Amino acid sequence: MSASAPSSGLCFARPELATRGALAVIAALLAWRLVLAAFVPLVPDEAYYALWAQGLSAGYFDHPPMIAFFIRGGQMLVGDTALGVRLLCVLSAVPASWFVWRAAEETLDHPGAGALAAVLYNATIFGFLGMTLATPDAPLALFCAAMAWCAARLVRAPGPFWWLAMGLATGLALQSKYSALMLAGAFALAVLALAPLRRQLLTPWPWVAALVAVLVFLPNLVWNGEHHWQTFSKQGGRVTAQAAFRPLFLPEFVGSQIALATPLIFLFAVIGLLPRGARAFRMRAGWALVLILLLVPLAYFAVHALRGRVEGNWVGFLYPLLAVAAAAGMLAPAPARPGWLDGRLGARLKRATVPLALGLVLVLGLYALFLPVPLGGAKDAVLRMTRGWPDYAAAIDAKRREIGASAILTNDYQLTAMLKRQLPGVTVQQFDERARYAFMNEPPVLEQEGPLLLVLSSYRSLKLIQETFGDRRDVGEVSRHFGDVVLPPVRLFRLGRAVPPAPIPAPAAP
Structure with a gap:
């Protein structure tokens, strides 16, 4: 790809500047997270998960146990304070950003792609808040980002180490939240659909990876078996197959994701999944991989939204991949017949994407910190x-x-x-x-x-x-x-x- 790639707030003509700029942005957002983690009071769900940390177990009524171990680790470091409860979730943004960075470098054909994707992930509302609040979404996003990197590496250069790493990441993601099973299922479909991965089925390593995932997840399976499958029953109760047809939940679902991704990052993620976006990938299989890993879980959520509400955070585990897709949408070279995205408007949108998202993150954080004017009265979510x-x-x-x-x-x-x-x-x-x-x-x-x-x-x-x-x-x-x-x-x-x-x-x- 040409060095004259479109600008998006970081200097892509000089990758070393893009790297330094991205690291500065990620470090600043990490510091901002730490401030909010220390001074914004805990929300009720965080207080509930903090109870889990008082009695570590292989399972709990609502979710697998990973968040309890994250909270206990933070409390051991800085005490049972708001910062202690949130600390490891905040710090997990660092390895999660690195995994997103590497996944983009493996799949996208541009030297600054990793830096851009990592910044885009951190600048989404979910990527910022989801790695600040102490909920199961934080460890889930971390380990799903690791799964994304392993999957990208396996498409480009499969080997035993990466299959074992994929199995480990999958097991840890399942120990965080059961929705990781959707990403694991999407990857299984990608293995069947993509020739570089399908050929690996003739080796023992995909099967060993599956065994590793099961072994890592096994303690929670055993716990559920000893407790009448409580967590499976609770989470399975969210299935809406018997619910009345209520399609108004679908636009609400789409709207929530536009807000959580921020509008321009969402726009470029969609573009990155289109054939135009495929031009930004090193190989067609890389584009197909990201397409499958994103669209298979999203298809389930869309069907769910026809009968019941999809909470915005449910989709958060896909945001590492969404950031890769958004980077592809922003970095895709112009087609033979340029469109509106290749003119002045498109250039302005690309330049505005990161600053707009960072501005929204800053404003949202200031509002949560100071709450100067309750915007929604008694319905204001931050106040409530x-x-x-x-x-x-x-x-x-x-x-x-x-x-x-x-x-x-x-x-x-x-x-x-x-x-x-x-x-x-x-x-x-x-x-x-x-x-x-x-x-x-x-x-x-x-x-x-x-x-x-x-x-x-x-x-x-x-x-x-x-x-x-x-x-x-x-x-x-x-x-x-x-x-x-x-x-x-x-x-x-x-x-x-x-x-x-x-x-x-x-x-x-x-």
């Missing part, structure tokens, strides 16, 4: 997840002490996690879904000394509560506040001791 928890927990605990309750019961895992974190030394338990807390050495709910304070965030469990506690008294409600914004209240009840279950009558004598 991060603000007002200390005073809120204190008000609930004041009511507990007022009625002389020995413990607080809830019916929501996020509320439980936040109250546990804000009220150390106070017994807080979720009344229902006790399987979530099997890793904790907690006394059974029904053995708690009465009276108890019930914090009811929804009426989902009301019937169960009515059947279990004969003595119930409404003692008011508590709302969470931030400035002038008041979030919906929770209802408080004083509960007496649990009613023992009625004895089962003995069968009548014949």
Whole structure:
């Protein structure tokens, strides 16, 4: 490819400048992540996963265990603080960026492709926030980026080491989140579809790689087998085959990905997957590989979106590959018949892609850090997840002490996690879904000394509560506040001791 490649905010005519520029941008974003990780309060899901780190296990009710080990590692380094909970997720952005960089270098025919792809990944909203918050998406993205690099290397120069590395990365990704199975399945299809990979099936190494992946994933499989396949059942419950046809979720899904990728990175990723984008790849098989690895999981999500909502973060494990596709779209040489992308408008869009994405990341981070004006009132996601928890927990605990309750019961895992974190030394338990807390050495709910304070965030469990506690008294409600914004209240009840279950009558004598 010519040295006069289109500009995109980094100097591609001189690869050494592109490398230095990319490293500077990635380092600056890493520092920005660390600031946000230290000073933005934990969101409820992070507080919940931080509970997992108190009782390390081979599996949990919701997900495989990798995030618990990431959180425990950070806590061992800097303590049980917001930064400690998030630290290893933030630092994992460094190897993830390197994997994306190498995957782009292996597949794209341009000396600055790796630098551009790594910057694009970090500049997406998901690539930035997903590697800042302590959720399973962070280790998942890390190991899926490793899978992308291994897959790219196997297409270009297959060998035993890369097959073993692919098996290891796949097993670790599965230990992070089960959605890695979609990327593994897409790679299996690519092996069948692409001649450089298909020929490898005549060697033992693809089969050894599959065995390595299974062995790495085996502890979670064993744990699930010992716990009635809880995690598989929960995640399998998201399947919408029996749900009503509701196609309005599809545009919502597409819109969320445009926002999380940022509009121009999304645009160039689409272009990179088109035949025009194939011109940026070293070989046709590399383009086909990225196409298969992206489109197979996306096809599932599109079908899901016809009947149910696809949460924006569900697709995050594909963003390392999306960054490679976007780099291809930006670096593809002009076709024989130039189009609008090869004129002034296209050049301006390429120059604006990275600055626009970085600007959005900066603004979003500043908003999360300072929240000067709640944009959406009580529906503002940042406010709703991060603000007002200390005073809120204190008000609930004041009511507990007022009625002389020995413990607080809830019916929501996020509320439980936040109250546990804000009220150390106070017994807080979720009344229902006790399987979530099997890793904790907690006394059974029904053995708690009465009276108890019930914090009811929804009426989902009301019937169960009515059947279990004969003595119930409404003692008011508590709302969470931030400035002038008041979030919906929770209802408080004083509960007496649990009613023992009625004895089962003995069968009548014949």
